Amino acid sequence: MTVLKIVEHPNDILTTPAADVTEFNEELGKLLDDMYETMVAADGIGLAAPQIGVSKRIAIVDMGEGQEVIEMINPQVVAIGGKEVEVEGCLSFPGLYGEVERPYYVKVEAEDRDGNLYELEAEDYEARAIQHEIDHLNGILFTSKIIRYVSPEEFMEEGEEQ
Template identity: 35%
Template sequence: MKVFTLGEQVLREKALPVEHINDDIRSLTERMFVTMKEHNGIGLAGPQVGEKLRLFVVEIDDGIKRVFINPQIIETSAATSFYEEGCLSVPKVYENIERPEKIRVQAFNESGRPFTLDADGLLARVIQHEYDHLEGVLFIDRGDPEFKQKTIESFQKRAERKAKKEAEKKAREAKIAAKRAAKEGTDSGAHSAPEKAAV
């Protein structure tokens, strides 16, 4: 699955509730786990793979696969802590972000069963990070504004360079195709020309 990155609109849109937890949703969450592992992540939300749905998957170092569908964070602790966060949608960018140390979240699992989870430490942080994705919020929004602006500008320049390279590649391919077509047309014309009778 493609992981969408900073600058792509789906990451800034509010996700929609999952209406039916069925085989399609279960298949989606399984593919998200695979994609997350391929990118060495520990959490992945629907919008990050282009699915504007309120769901995310988490697997931290305890090895437990957790699926959160239509989650709601219903309590947060007054105590907060800083931790250096990164994101598959903002690759190679890290920043210390302050978040509540403990949370209580309600959600449905992949079987459609409701559950309530009290989380702290890394698990609490990852849940909050992924929940933000469902609201169109990225971790850089919660850090230093100047750092955020520099990051956005960096990704804009990166996207412009990529677009320029792709345009140049297409232009080269079109030029080669045109030369090939012209050559084939010349060759075809030479073969189809009638032989002149000897006089």
């Protein structure tokens, strides 16, 4: 597996909607594995393919703590509920944090690395991470949703309280 370079803002690939994945093969599996290694090396919890320069609808989320890595190919949000405001950051915007309002609950339809369709339901922080990555696939950056910017120091203090 390979750690790839993360694309940082500004870069047009980050604001361009990604193309659907049509081929489910070894190349896709390798890309998913490389994305995971890249995300871990960057100390992230999610990564979308455009963030490594690949304009395809592929994203991963890893909440850690023994949970299974979520691999989403061609994901679509099919239901949302509630709302909450929390601080987010992004690997493509190092050192930038801000409060973003998102639905508390999300239901997603996606395909796995073998092309099998599945549904996923998530709440709270996991739902937030999933929505953040799906936004990347649609060319939407979290900076367009920031209500209030937060300093890195303030972000660290809030993280310690949780």
